[in-house]
Amino acid sequence: MMSSFPKIFVAGATGLLGGQIVRALLDQGAPVRALVRPGTSEEKKNTLMRDGGLELVEGDITDPPEQLAEAVGDAMTVISAVQGGPEVIVDGQANLVRAAEKAGAQRFIPSDFAFDLTKLDDGDNFMIDWRRQAATACAGSRLDVISVLNGAFYEVMTGFMGLIDWQQATLSHWGDPDQPLDLTSVPDTAAYTAAVALDPAATGTLRFAGEVMSMRQFHDAVQRGSGRTLRLRHLGTADDLRAEITRQAALTQNPFDYVALQYQWCMVTGKAKFDSLDNARYPNVTPQSLTDFVRATTPAH
Numbered sequence: 001m002m003s004s005f006p007k008i009f010v011a012g013a014t015g016l017l018g019g020q021i022v023r024a025l026l027d028q029g030a031p032v033r034a035l036v037r038p039g040t041s042e043e044k045k046n047t048l049m050r051d052g053g054l055e056l057v058e059g060d061i062t063d064p065p066e067q068l069a070e071a072v073g074d075a076m077t078v079i080s081a082v083q084g085g086p087e088v089i090v091d092g093q094a095n096l097v098r099a100a101e102k103a104g105a106q107r108f109i110p111s112d113f114a115f116d117l118t119k120l121d122d123g124d125n126f127m128i129d130w131r132r133q134a135a136t137a138c139a140g141s142r143l144d145v146i147s148v149l150n151g152a153f154y155e156v157m158t159g160f161m162g163l164i165d166w167q168q169a170t171l172s173h174w175g176d177p178d179q180p181l182d183l184t185s186v187p188d189t190a191a192y193t194a195a196v197a198l199d200p201a202a203t204g205t206l207r208f209a210g211e212v213m214s215m216r217q218f219h220d221a222v223q224r225g226s227g228r229t230l231r232l233r234h235l236g237t238a239d240d241l242r243a244e245i246t247r248q249a250a251l252t253q254n255p256f257d258y259v260a261l262q263y264q265w266c267m268v269t270g271k272a273k274f275d276s277l278d279n280a281r282y283p284n285v286t287p288q289s290l291t292d293f294v295r296a297t298t299p300a301h
């Protein structure tokens, strides 16, 4: 049966978020064409191909635009969920936009998926700077660029960010414990992205959060979900965190060593906090609570 939705092209489909976006689009019955890089394992391809309605096409977003345009084909919307350095996020995405224009696509959703990057300044977070540079590079495009923002992933807040130490039974944080934070799971971010991609009226920047909660409430939810008691450790003020970032930056050539702290600074200062949410636009998406997420993902102890 022909789908009533126009085709969607997804770059970054083998990634954490991109794979979930593909799944969420297929769940809605949308035809999807996913870009996979040459050399992608059969196992990864088979995982993606589990559901019907998916076309795989080989390529790289840094391919020449003519070649990449062929990969985009007859897709109307191009979603980017790539991750990488400036060659991918800035130059690669600008190249993808050129290719999408050539192919005749109409809309582009860039790999933003963060807190409110429109409110940040250069230097606050180098990975977010690249996303704003990509937006500048794409500003002259005739494509309608739609940015999807989701705050921080639950998966990142309970993992990569390094806040929780299950062994020591602590949850450590900087700044005001009552500062509200915007948080969303990866699958819910994917569900909102799919909803935006399939909404012909969507435009501009759309902001979503599964939970808006303070660090104190986050601590409660993690304890409730895990059934564990964690001591809440206050590491210092937001200014102390800024000083710690400066200290670490002087010690390393690798900014990835302190990027988790830069993400935390953007959040705990409230600087990258959403002023409003667009959740109500898509009532069919019911985001998971953080407590339920932790209950489902915490390792047994």
Ligand SMILES: NC(=O)c1ccc[n+]([C@@H]2O[C@H](COP(=O)([O-])OP(=O)(O)OC[C@H]3O[C@@H](n4cnc5c(N)ncnc54)[C@H](OP(=O)(O)O)[C@@H]3O)[C@@H](O)[C@H]2O)c1
Pocket (backbone or CB within 6 Å): 011, 012, 013, 014, 015, 016, 017, 018, 035, 036, 037, 040, 059, 060, 061, 062, 081, 082, 083, 084, 088, 092, 111, 112, 113, 114, 115, 150, 151, 152, 153, 156
């Ligand atoms: N808000 C948050 O808390 C949060 C947390 C994490 C990520 N994010 C954002 O979510 C987005 C996706 O991140 P992720 O964690 O899902 O990334 P990921 O798992 O590392 O996946 C990255 C994807 O990009 C693809 N890719 C990289 N370079 C490419 C290129 N030159 N051409 C084509 N594809 C390329 C990779 O392909 P291969 O498999 O071939 O390498 C992979 O499919 C990023 O914008 C990231 O910043 C947000």
